[in-house]
Amino acid sequence: MASMQRSENKDVVCSEELGIEPYMFEPNKGEDEESSDNSTQYSTTEEEELDDEFETADAWRISSLQWCKCGKCTIMKKAIESFCFHEKSLEYDEYDENLTAAQNQGLDCFTSLSSFQQNMLSKDVLEVVYFS
Numbered sequence: 001m002a003s004m005q006r007s008e009n010k011d012v013v014c015s016e017e018l019g020i021e022p023y024m025f026e027p028n029k030g031e032d033e034e035s036s037d038n039s040t041q042y043s044t045t046e047e048e049e050l051d052d053e054f055e056t057a058d059a060w061r062i063s064s065l066q067w068c069k070c071g072k073c074t075i076m077k078k079a080i081e082s083f084c085f086h087e088k089s090l091e092y093d094e095y096d097e098n099l100t101a102a103q104n105q106g107l108d109c110f111t112s113l114s115s116f117q118q119n120m121l122s123k124d125v126l127e128v129v130y131f132s
């Protein structure tokens with residue numbers, strides 16, 4: 001009996017040394033939820049850092065309208081909002097198509113297109129985009 005107790009004690013010491021705890025490798029539903037929360041938080045922080053970098057690098061956009069080629073843009077509070085449609089059209093085909101369509105109608109800015117005003121500037125559409 002005495003020898004058995006000693007070996008039990010030894011086992012306890014041994015597992016403590018290894019850092020093994022009961023149920024350590026059991027699948028845990030709560031743990032999964034926790035880890036997905038963490039990854040969401042992490043990506044948000046990363047995005048915020050990117051935003052900060054962008055705002056610092058393009059801070060000149062909020063003090064000047066040099067970037068605007070259409071003459072309709074205004075100074076915005078954030079650099080990320082301070083892009084002319086003409087700049088975007090160089091980057092994205094979708095914008096380019098809209099710009100070409102606007103120019104074909106003799107408009108200098110695609111925001112003057114009635115389809116843009118109906119779709120992109122509609123309060124309902126903006127709400128859908130904002131909350132999705």
Ligand SMILES: [Zn+2]
Pocket residue numbers: 067068069070071072073083084085086
């Ligand atoms: Zn512009």
